[in-house]
Amino acid sequence: MKIILPKPCQENWETMTPQEKGRFCAVCSKTVRDFTEDSDDEILDFFSDSSSQNVCGNFYESQLNRNMQYSWVNSLFSKFAIGFVLTAGGIISTNAQENDSVKKSVLSSLQGQIICLSAAPENTILRPSTRGMPSSIQGNNEPLWVVDGIIVDAKTVKDLNPKKIKNLEIIKGNSAVAIYGRDGNNGVIVVTTKKGFRKKN
Template identity: 35%
Template sequence: MARKIQLNISEPCHENWEAMTPDDKGRFCASCQKQVVDFSVMSDREIAQFFKKPSTGSVCGRFMSDQLDRPIEAPKKRIPWLKHFFSIFLPAMFFSMKATSQTKLGKVIKTTHRDTVKPEIPIIMGGISYEPCVKPPHTISIPIKGEVDIMRQFTGVVVDESGQPVPWASVETGKIGKGTVADKDGKFSFNQNAVDPNGTVYISSAGFERKAIPAKTFFSQSGPFKVILKANEWLPEVVVTVFRDYSCVRSVTGAVTMIKGDTLVAKTPDRSDTAKTAKDPVRIPEFKVYPNPVAAGASLTIETKNFENGTYQFTVVGMSGQVIRQSDIWIDQESAALRLPVPATASGTYLIILQHRKTGKKYSEKIVIL
């Protein structure tokens, strides 16, 4: 009984065959550093002969789909005397047929010619496992049809009206946690799963008008995309600190007396200088935020200096005006360093606003959340 084997590939390889380096048995895959044997050009006999070798071991190969999951018969050992038998028997048989054809005529039998063009069969690559087949399995082939989903990556750059890049611009894709931030050169990227094809992508930055772009624009065109932001024609609320100017005031006092002979003699006046006592210079409130940029869900430090004592409202606001986080904090007059949590929000540019609860004075700083 002939020995049979069956080949199968449990995990097909998705590397590009054309990108591999040709060699004597097929190609060499630089990704997994293995030789890939091209079995798609071999017959069943050649395949069986290949795996008959005891040193075969683990093999990566390229197959036609109809070469897998079916029994392949291994070649039988050749009978030594069979070669000599045919060398004697075949000439005698042909001689007998020739003699018969000279005496008998028969009808010509029309033979049916089959198409020998081999149809296109999918090619599969991967690690091979094989096992002997005692009995050919009864299998049913069911074709599977479907569309291949190719993931697209959208890239672009954000610039101002003069063509200069806008660093750290916020890119809102409409899906929570899927937004992104442009880098210091204004470049950004996101994949198609981050946006609804029927939605809108919003791009904004401090000092510029928020721009809305239909998401279908990204799907219908090839990138990279160039987004131009227009500068705001209005200014947000500005806190102005006034420096007081202290001047010295001098007063002169005395008397004028009328003397006979119409001579006017002025008495020497007593002079006294009075000046306002100079006060301490006005100290300007200032604060800084670090690290900046900062990762969502991490912690940031707010360092204040020369602030009034009191309770301040701490607010994180998006560039479109939405309030992300709001709480009350206490700040001392001298200097303070407060460690606060960063809200788990979409990547983008935000404003941190500190407002004194009693005086209403506001101070703001821009921050980028990654």
């Protein structure tokens, strides 16, 4: 997703009345949300909320007109076009079959929801990317991937047909270590397919 300002506001931010999460613009008669201290994931989370419509925002120039960097979890779920909510709990699960009617991910659903901002075309929104992956799980420290009970590498998961995915489950923290031992230190992503997975030799 890109943040694009087709018609930037001409009002002075410094002259607006400070509020808890931004400033009130007397000319527009609405609150301008301050995003300058937010990470890409925080901005994504904000606009994923269906109630976040008709929003005016204050951004740094460096936050605009570039591909936003999603976390590895967002990238994964975007690949399979499944809407999800990541919580602070140990296990997060989503059922692909129950979400067959959700043909657009949370990211693409942002399209057209924002008046003062606009999202880039869908093909740029859904491009899988690991550039935003936390340093602790990059390279050889990536999460453990398990497909139908078989430990596989990330490339194998990438090559899976999304239509054959039945369920995705993320196991984090102590829960992951308790089940998978030291291999689960960086979290475990458990994929269940609809017909069963056979590892190629």
